[in-house]
Amino acid sequence: MQMAILALIDLAMVQGALTFFAPQPVLILGGVILVTLLALVLAGTAVGQVVSLFGIGLWSVLLFGAYLFSLYLLQRYERQDYWRAVSLPHELIAGTTEQKQQEHLHRLSIKRIFLYFAANSFAVLVAGWILAQVADAIGMQTELGGSFIGAALLALATSLPEAITTISAVRLGAFDLAVSNIFGSNSLTVALFFIADIFYRQRTIFAAMDRPSMFMGALAIVLTCIYLWGLLERDNQTVYRMGVDSVVVVGIYLGGLMILYLLSNGLSL
Numbered sequence: 001m002q003m004a005i006l007a008l009i010d011l012a013m014v015q016g017a018l019t020f021f022a023p024q025p026v027l028i029l030g031g032v033i034l035v036t037l038l039a040l041v042l043a044g045t046a047v048g049q050v051v052s053l054f055g056i057g058l059w060s061v062l063l064f065g066a067y068l069f070s071l072y073l074l075q076r077y078e079r080q081d082y083w084r085a086v087s088l089p090h091e092l093i094a095g096t097t098e099q100k101q102q103e104h105l106h107r108l109s110i111k112r113i114f115l116y117f118a119a120n121s122f123a124v125l126v127a128g129w130i131l132a133q134v135a136d137a138i139g140m141q142t143e144l145g146g147s148f149i150g151a152a153l154l155a156l157a158t159s160l161p162e163a164i165t166t167i168s169a170v171r172l173g174a175f176d177l178a179v180s181n182i183f184g185s186n187s188l189t190v191a192l193f194f195i196a197d198i199f200y201r202q203r204t205i206f207a208a209m210d211r212p213s214m215f216m217g218a219l220a221i222v223l224t225c226i227y228l229w230g231l232l233e234r235d236n237q238t239v240y241r242m243g244v245d246s247v248v249v250v251g252i253y254l255g256g257l258m259i260l261y262l263l264s265n266g267l268s269l
Helices: 001-014 026-047 058-079 091-106 108-144 146-174 175-191 193-199 210-232 246-265
Strands: none
Touching: 001 026, 001 146, 001 193, 001 210, 026 175, 026 210, 058 175, 058 193, 091 193, 108 146, 146 193, 146 210, 175 193, 175 210, 193 246, 210 246
16 A cells, blocks of 8 residues: 555656656665565465464564664665666755755754654554554454455555655655655564564464465565666656556556455455
8 A cells, every 4th residue: 555655646746757766776675675574474474383482473583583684784785885876867856855854853852853753653553553443343344354454444544654754755855765764664564563473362473364465465565576676777757747667556556456355255356
């Protein structure tokens, strides 16, 4: 869902292909890390839980450890000058963005920034718990299935904070921040399997994974790879002001939702 939202922001707010205006090489590494984490989830589901301790599976621990290591890799990579993109679009965007950010931040004290962050984080936490209860009830009463409701309605609701952040970044001209926000948020979400495993006491979380969830994991890999392709190619071709890669992402995502609906209701393709 967050990949689809990124595509819609590309359509509504970017005068060209979003990936063309995001030339930082570290974004590609962020996408590769996301694909790797998703692949670990699928591998853990296919292999099954071989070892668990206090109800926490080995795959969950490996996944969380891989995420923490990826943060180190991203920080290390961003400090190095391995290579850089050429023919940068709108050379003045970076300077204008930095100036706008500095002017805004100088108006706020560090204490107030942390208070805003803590208050909003708590609000998101409470809203997330309520959304999970409501989504589960909708899935049971409509018989659409928890996987479909989670991937459609719940994913849309929980993606709204990232959508607002991404829109704000694009308005500032910080296109790299917009893409990295989605990649990073998705990577953290995958790493939260470890937290879910702690609170899910019936068995390991990977043992409870169903086919629709595995399909959505595979679909997320495909959508991420499409944007990685766009970041590597950096072609500014558009369809109705929307980058070609974003058009493909929306098309595949909608098709994936149709397949998910069939899987969730036990129907054949």
